[in-house]
Amino acid sequence: MKFDKPAGENPIDQLKVVSQPHDRIDGPQKTTGTAHYAYEWHEQAPNAAYGYVVGSAIAKGRIAAIETDAAKNAPGVLTVITASNAGALGKGDKNTATLLGGPTIEHYHQAVALVVAETFEQARAAASLVQVTYRRDPGAYSLSDAKPTVKAPPEDTPDKNTGDFEAAFSAAAVTLDATYTTPDQSHMAMEPHASMAVWEGDKVTVWTSNQMIDWCRSDLAKTLKIAPENVRILSPYIGGGFGGKLFLRSDALLAALAARAVKRPVKVMLPRPAIPNNTTHRPATIQHIRIGTDAAGKITAIAHDSWSGNLPGGTPETAVQQTELLYAGANRHTGLRLATLDLPEGNAMRAPGEAPGLMALEIAIDELAEKAGIDPVEFRILNDTQVDPANPERFFSRRQLVECLRTGAEQFGWKDRNPTPGQVQDGRWRVGIGVAAGFRNNLLEKSAARVHLDADGKVTVETDMTDIGTGSYTILAQTAAEMMGVPLEKVAVHLGDSSFPVSAGSGGQWGANTSTAGVYAACIKLREAVAAKLGFDPNQAQFSDGKIISGSRSANIAEAAASGPLSAEDSIEFGDLAKQYQQSTFAGHFVEVGVDSATGEVRVRRMLAVCAAGRILNPKTARSQVIGAMTMGLGAALMEELAVDTRLGYFVNHDMAGYEVPVHADVPEQKVIFLEDTDPISSPMKAKGVGELGLCGVGAAIANAVYNATGVRVRDYPITLDKLL
Template identity: 75%
Template sequence: MKFEKPATTNPVDRLKVIGQPHDRIDGPLKTTGTARYAYEWHDEVANVACGYAIGSAIPKGRIASMDLAAAQRSPGVITIVTAENAGKLGKGEMNTAHLLGGPEIEHYHQAIALVVADTFEQARAAAHLIEVEYERQDGNYDLATAKPGVNGAPEDTPDTVTGDFASAWASSAVQHEATYTTPDQSHTAMEPHASMAAWDGDRVTLWTSNQMIAWCRKELAATLGIDKEKVRIYSPFIGGGFGSKLFLRSDALLAALGARAAKRPVKVMLTRPFIANNTTHRPATIQHIRIGTDETGQIAAIAHESWSGNLPGGTPETAVEQTNYLYAGANRLTGLRLAQLDLPEGNAMRAPGEAAGLLALEIAVDEIAEKVGIDPVEFRILNDTQVDPNNPQRFFSRRQLVACLRQGAARFEWSRRVAQPAQVRDGRWLVGMGVAAGFRNNQVSPSGARVHLETDGTLTVETDMTDIGTGSYTIIGQTAAEMLGVPLDKVVVRLGDSDFPVSAGSGGQWGANSSTAGVYAACVRLRETIAHQLGLDAEQAEFADGYVQAQGKRVPLTDAARAGRITVEDAIEFGDLDKQFQQSTFAGHFVEVGVDVATGEVRIRRMLAVCAAGRILNPKTARSQVIGAMTMGVGAALMEELVVDTHQGYFVNHDLAGYEVPVHADIGEQEVIFLDDDDPVSSPMKAKGVGELGLCGVGAAIANAVYNATGVRVRDYPITLDKLLDRLPESV
């Protein structure tokens, strides 16, 4: 099915199942421990061995020698895989560094060997017996040091320029210019990276924790040098990924190599201290923002330049993306700057680009609003636009930022906020409110599905779509139930298998909308097939309550499958509506904090997110997504930072003891409001994504609230106690 024109009325619009707050259909499996994750398939596969990965102890250089003898003699050891004995390996397009290093070393904790033994403990013990000699080379590990030498845009990401920024900036009545920094951050998903592989002749099956099945299959095949048809990927349940599991990672490759060498199934789990440096992370940024307005607060000039670093061949953190679209202004400049750093690979982490960019932009907006003397909510509303600021001929398909801010302000009682900082106290707590706009572009991706009508009237949906804790099982089931007019409990959903039709996968906030649109397409074809089977006009046929009705006839759905199961397959493909309309999602984030006047401790008292993100397919699962994102925003604002040892070239706090993330006690009250925002330009589902929007802007709202509470403006995240303590008002 080709989606080339805005959607009109269709069966999904009945909202009998879609749009309802159904419980997650996979919930009972997860709460009873019967949902199998990547490291747990050994119950169904016999004779599984365990692998233990060894990472490089240097960040850059080469291996001079590797003595495996003692490890090979260690009890239970079956084989040891290294780059020297693994055979010729290719490299996929989506990894910057090689997943198995040697002799050249590209970053700290790059995998250099896998010890395979009968038990995990035996593999781990043997791994510690391997002696490696290195030839260390000098590297670059500090973005701030590298920044002065990087002034031009990368060749493939030129600056975006509209109007004459320099002249407009110079003549602006009110100016704000500042630099903001965000640190390297780790995904810290609950489930570690884990895989199990088994070979059958020249075919390999990989049970893994991966968000994008088709990508993983293609990349593993390319790396192993085999046809992708000989690779089967299985990932039905994923315990979080946040982008760290978008691509093939070392656990998957090492499991496949280990199983081939051991001639038996092998499972590999990356230990928590290994993950931060071996997999990927959100790169640090240094962001330079300039905003100029006239006397009334209208933006006349806006510039946003962002520096980030990556390995050679890596990509920049796209932290200026939202600045291209969020506010009006005739004279604009945005640009990315990429330094070569020899730290582990920087790559996608939940809301890549906007999450880091809004941390800076939405503080800068508050700062210029204060200089102009306008309430920060009103300043954002004043500078709203319904057209793409860089292309005024292109309208937004739906843009309700003003409604998000207005409704949020009313609900949050923003009118109670005291504009002058450090004026409100509650005992020892300085209390403040902050606001920020949320923005995330809407993306869509081709997505396919296979749907079966069973003889008992049950529907079975198969697609390689994944569920990373987002509720994919449920909304896909809801889509099929709505389209065929059956209750949700008559739908069976099977996900995460490369034998199923290729879907959009989970990432970039495109998964829910695209994958359900793919199921919609398959269900349209199934409806046509059923109607033909029953001798009814497909265009007139109505599917409801287990029946098909048309031309004065009402026939049980099961009659169509009397001769046996009916199977159809289709996919959604998107035309050029994204070129005709700017498609984005919006939010208003409001936060109230308390800051201890003596210690600088920050406590989140209240949080509110008002979101305009297309049709909400399931308010219950969507709310959970936004609450989780808001919580992640608290981490980004107040505590999360991978600390770089700029001499040794690695992230020091590479475990959950040193890398702090929020817990329940850190947050008081959270509330989420979804606006009616059906968007017929987006897809037949009229939906968009919401899981990343809930993160975008949250950190800045917290920073703005801290400023309102204390009068201390922090532009370097995270906002830790040391950045507040010596600047707090006197304790009385």
């Protein structure tokens, strides 16, 4: 189905099942341990061997010698895989560094060997016997050192200029010129990267933990130099991804290589301390922001430049994305600069671009509002735009930033805030309130699904979509139930299998809207098939209570499958509408903090997010997405930082003891309000994404609250107590 004109009224609009706060249909399996994660497919491979990854102990250079005999002779060891015996490997499209390194080493903890043994413990013990002699090359590991050397933008991300920024900025009545930094961050998904591979002849099946089944299949096939038809990927349950599992990683490749070598199933898990350096991370940024307003506080000039680093061939963190669209202003400049760094690969982490970009921009807006003498909520409203500021012909499909801010201010008690910093005391705590705007684009990707109807009236959905903890199973079931007019209990959903139709996958917060729209498209076809079988006109028929109904005639839809299941498959594809309108999601984030007067310790007291994110398909799972994201934003503001060893080139705190994330006690009160935002431009579902929006802006709202509490403006994240004293 091609989606190229605004959605009219359709069966989803009944909202009998969709938009209802249903519990997760996969909740019972997950809470009883019967949902199998990647490392848990014991019954499928009782004779599995175990692989243990040896990571490089240098960041850049070469392996001069690798001695594996001692490991091979250790108890239980079956083989040791290295680049020299793994056979010729290709390279996937999505990986920057090679997943099995050697002799060239591109980053610290790049896999250089996999020890395969009867048990995990034997593999781990033998891994310590692999002797690698390295020849270390000098590398670049400091973004701030590399920054002055980067003058031009990367070829495929040129600067964007509208009007004359420099002239308008020098003529502005009020100006802000400030630099902000965000650190490298790690996804820290609860479930580590893990895979199990089984070969049958020239076909390999890999149970893994991956957000994007089709990318994984295609990149594994390319790396193994085999046909994609010979690769099957299964990832039905995922314990969090956050962008860290968008791509094929070393666990899946090494499991496949090892299983081929030892001719039996092999499991490979990346232990927690291996993950931050072996896999990807959100790259650190240095962001330079200049904004000028006229005497009335209207932005006349806005510029945002962001520096980040990556391995050769890597991409920049697109931290200026939101600055192109969030506020009005005739004269604009955005630019990305990319330094070559020999740190592990930088890549997408939840809301790549906007998450770190708004951490900087929304402090800058707070600073500028104060300079202009305007309340920060009112300042943002004053500078709202309903069109793409660089292309005024192009409207947002819907844009309720103003409503988000107004509703939030009202609900949070903003009018009682003391605008003068450092004035409100509660015992030993200094108390402050902060606000920030949230923004994340609504991305659209093709998504396909297959649906079946059986003789019991049961509907089964199959798509290679994943559920990374987001609630995909539930909203896809809700969609099929609404479309086919059956109760939710009559729908089964099967996900995360490359033998199913290719979905948009879980990334960029596009999954909910696009994968449900794919199921919508398949269900339209299934409705037609049911109607044809039972002699109804599909354009007149309604589907309700397990029946197809037209006028006074009705029949059980199950009868259509009496002589065998009915199946239909289709996809949603997005046409010109996506180009005609700018599609984005918006939020207002409000935070109250207390800062200990003596120690500088920051405690968040209250958080509120007001979101405009299209039709909300399930308010319960959507709320869970947003409060999870708000919690992640709290981590970004106050705790999270991969500490770089700039001499040796690695992340020092590469485990959960040293890389701090928030716990329940850090988050006393979170409220989420969804505005009515049904958007006929986004898809037949009229939905958008919300999973990343919840993170966008939170960090700055906390930083602004800390400033309001203390009068100390911290521009370098995370806001640890040493920066407040």
